[in-house]
Amino acid sequence: MDAKVEHNGTSLAMESKLEPKLDSPELNGGKKSETPSKVSVAILGSGDYSRSLAGRLVRSGFSVVVGSRDPDRNRRLFPQGAAVTNRRAALSGAGLVFVAIHRENYPALQADRDALAGKILIDVSNNTEIHEGESNAEYLARSFPDSTVVKGFNVLSAWSLSSGLFGGSKEVFICSDDNNARKTVMQLAQDLGFVPVDYGSLRAAREIEAIPLRLLPSWHLALKMFLGVFIIFFLYCLYRVVIFRAITGTNQASHIPVSVMNMTFAGTAITLLCLVYIPGIFAAFTQLYNGTKYKRFPNWLDKWMLARKQLGLLSLLASIVHAFLSFMIWSPSYYARLFEQTATPSGDVKYGKLRWSGETFLLFGALSLFLMTVLGVSSIPSVTNAMNWREFNLVQSKLGWAVLIFAIVHNAVYGAEVFTLPGLFSSYTIAVFQLTLVLPAILVLMKVVISLPCVGSRVDRIRRGWERNKPPSRVAAPEDPQEETSLMS
Ligand SMILES: Cc1cc2nc3c(=O)[nH]c(=O)nc-3n(C[C@H](O)[C@H](O)[C@H](O)COP(=O)(O)OP(=O)(O)OC[C@H]3O[C@@H](n4cnc5c(N)ncnc54)[C@H](O)[C@@H]3O)c2cc1C
Ligand SMILES: NC(=O)c1ccc[n+]([C@@H]2O[C@H](COP(=O)([O-])OP(=O)(O)OC[C@H]3O[C@@H](n4cnc5c(N)ncnc54)[C@H](OP(=O)(O)O)[C@@H]3O)[C@@H](O)[C@H]2O)c1
Ligand code: HEM
Incomplete structure (x- = not known):
């Protein structure tokens, strides 16, 4: 079942599970979100990338909830308007989930396997060197077969996300084995002010993950x-x-x-x-x-x-x-x-x-x-x-x-x-x-x-x-x- 969500003049066709449900004050450290929430997006991890992405999502009118292992410690690092809570609570209301943690920590997400089931997981990870074989996104998809994995946003740096895109490319390469999920994430990228480029099936994540590592x-x-x-x-x-x-x-x-x-x-x-x-x-x-x-x-x-x-x-x-x-x-x-x-x-x-x-x-x-x-x-x-x-x-x-x-x-x-x-x-x-x-x-x-x-x-x-x-x-x-x-x- 599709629900049309109006956002910045464009409509985002998403599953009903993406409908906003995250305005509850307890998810936001007692604060009620000031931005009119439209689509709920969860981010797992509270590092540099998560902070920049949360700011960008909030500025674009999305309802953001961050899932952290230690929400009390990290809450103050996030911009006004982004809720910070534990991972399970963050996942409860969002259908779109950015996985903003490093590949080696993916096994730690197994504890929330049931909460991740049926969600679209956006793998933003990069590697430190080019390697052959399975990409991080394919690894994530293999680890969580009940979720739909989309690769994307990894070519953006935390800096370019927070500095309003100046100096960086606006192109975001997106791939997934699920056409609807890919289209949803491409629409999201567009709503955030980027130019989504369709890279096809999830296997293309190998190529997308190599892009930030290429040297001239x-x-x-x-x-x-x-x-x-x-x-x-x-x-x-x-x-x-x-x-x-x-x-x-x-x-x-x-x-x-x-x-x-x-x-x-x-x-x-x-x-x-x-x-x-x-x-x-x-x-x-x-x-x-x-x-x-x-x-x-x-x-x-x-x-x-x-x-x-x-x-x-x-x-x-x-x-x-x-x-x-x-x-x-x-x-x-x-x-x-x-x-x-x-x-x-x-x-x-x-x-x-x-x-x-x-x-x-x-x-x-x-x-x-x-x-x-x-x-x-x-x-x-x-x-x-x-x-x-x-x-x-x-x-x-x-x-x-x-x-x-x-x-x-x-x-x-x-x-x-x-x-x-x-x-x-x-x-x-x-x-x-x-x-x-x-x-x-x-x-x-x-x-x-x-x-x-x-x-x-x-x-x-x-x-x-x-x-x-x-x-x-x-x-x-x-x-x-x-x-x-x-x-x-
Ligand atoms: C400082 C510097 C900067 C440069 N910057 C650039 C740059 O930004 N971009 C760039 O591409 N090159 C650049 N070059 C390289 C070079 O100048 C160009 O590639 C140039 O176009 C080569 O010219 P050409 O006459 O060898 O060949 P071609 O461009 O191959 O053209 C030869 C002739 O054939 C015609 N022709 C060629 N192919 C076809 C075709 N398929 N169909 C019909 N007609 C055709 C053309 O109209 C032309 O008249 C740069 C070179 C220097 C020194
Ligand atoms: N930084 C960039 O410019 C950039 C650009 C493109 C892509 N990326 C990708 O984005 C992802 C995050 O990068 P980052 O720079 O934000 O990294 P980071 O600052 O190190 O943050 C990673 C976060 O992951 C969580 N984490 C750490 N260890 C964990 C564990 N054992 N189990 C579960 N969660 C754990 C932590 O959040 P909690 O403590 O809150 O759980 C931590 O804040 C990476 O995959 C990276 O490749 C980053
Ligand atoms: C203002 C511009 C230039 C000046 C003042 C200049 C000056 C000189 C001088 C002084 C020499 C003699 C070098 C030597 O033998 O020690 C020389 C030789 C030469 N120059 Fe230039 N040059 C200029 C531009 C260029 C350009 C643009 C090219 C080529 C694209 C070029 C190619 C050559 C070549 C091939 C030689 C012969 C090399 C040799 O036998 O030593 N020059 N030039």
Whole structure:
């Protein structure tokens, strides 16, 4: 039997057992609740989470009763309007029960097994580390088969519950094997000001419980690539400008803290930038090969495509560090050949202004960095949301390629003269600026191929829905901007 309970203008469809029955003064330490009670909700446990949740429920107009092992001691910790009593009394009037105690203490609830029967138990628990197998919610359901268990609210912290949601996500993930119970708890979440997300059956609790323990999940691949590239460049520079020089005495060895680090960050920045734009080319070639865009990309390419934003932001970070380190050591002592040089009568060298090539090199470095900052700003979610697909594509794709070209010019102008210098191929390795040009050169070449009219027009047709092995009727018409927005992750 369902009872409709009006709450904040919305109605909460619940079993009759949820009807308010908790206004009795003895349950509230002698105080009568001031808030007009609507639905009775019990919370087991009187810890941090329970206190914050009780406050939020009371503010939203619910009748709250907390079940504690020691109500007299804990009553004063709860906000006005929340009744605090022993567990059995708390359970007597509520159909919805938040279990706000840690998993290891669930066995202690067996004493109230009969009182929990027929109730909806909301498992809010989290773990301290990700573990395989049965979730806390499944364990609770197995321990109390006469109750209905719903997993949810665990992604909210006690702090975000009490601070009025500022700074935290509003999404609450909810799952249960019982559809009605799940809907009831989703409605409750909505009434508390959250955005409920239906995660299906209780088995999904394994996934929901892992959410608060995840550490930057969307950054894993990009961070691994960043570290790999950084280490390779660092070791390369270390060998070329420190170890080899020190051993052979061919040249003065560079210092590691700024000189080697600067080259390492420069090489990492431009390589990561290439790694942002390579997958788009691979995707185009894959679509050409498949003759359709309706076939999934291989898994590795899918993951790489999804890591582009993070790769771009890490490239921006490396560029900023590189520019900063460069300015710190910006002097003829470090970059003599970029400055005009005149010989004084005494035979010393006097350095003047930057040479033409020096200024060009700096200009393109600065342009590349500043435009990359525009890309970085446009990836802030609120800015991304304010842009339409065309604007986003202009900034991310067109401007992004300009950033890469400017960085290549910056690098090439810097290295151009070095080709004539002796010792370029010493240490059996090529110079860092040459190494950093290899990948950009391959990428630009691939881009040229993909942009050739005969190839580019076919890629465009495929991306508009044309398929090689399908009759012409299947040709989709105009480009669907809705679909493209999926790229704006
Ligand atoms: C600092 C910085 C910040 C970044 N921030 C973000 C970010 O917030 N979000 C983000 O996604 N990337 C971000 N990136 C990564 C990168 O800029 C974008 O992924 C960019 O869109 C890649 O452009 P692209 O030309 O390689 O390829 P694509 O985006 O793959 O596009 C190539 C061309 O093909 C077309 N196209 C592509 N796929 C399809 C399709 N399925 N159907 C029809 N046409 C298609 C597009 O219209 C485009 O003209 C960032 C990069 C940097 C450096
Ligand atoms: N704190 C957060 O930000 C947060 C966020 C998301 C989820 N959670 C989850 O919420 C639950 C409670 O967390 P919390 O931070 O509030 O923990 P807490 O401060 O340690 O409170 C836990 C409560 O459980 C009760 N309890 C302790 N030992 C017990 C036992 N042996 N038997 C029965 N009850 C016992 C106690 O209440 P009484 O003494 O009144 O019985 C205690 O106050 C946990 O499952 C946690 O994973 C917490
Ligand atoms: C204001 C911005 C910038 C300044 C002042 C600057 C400055 C410099 C300097 C001084 C060098 C010589 C480093 C050395 O060999 O010790 C250099 C090289 C280089 N820079 Fe930049 N740069 C800037 C932006 C960028 C950006 C945005 C990128 C790439 C995305 C980049 C990539 C490179 C590369 C690849 C080299 C060659 C590395 C080497 O051979 O040492 N730079 N830059």
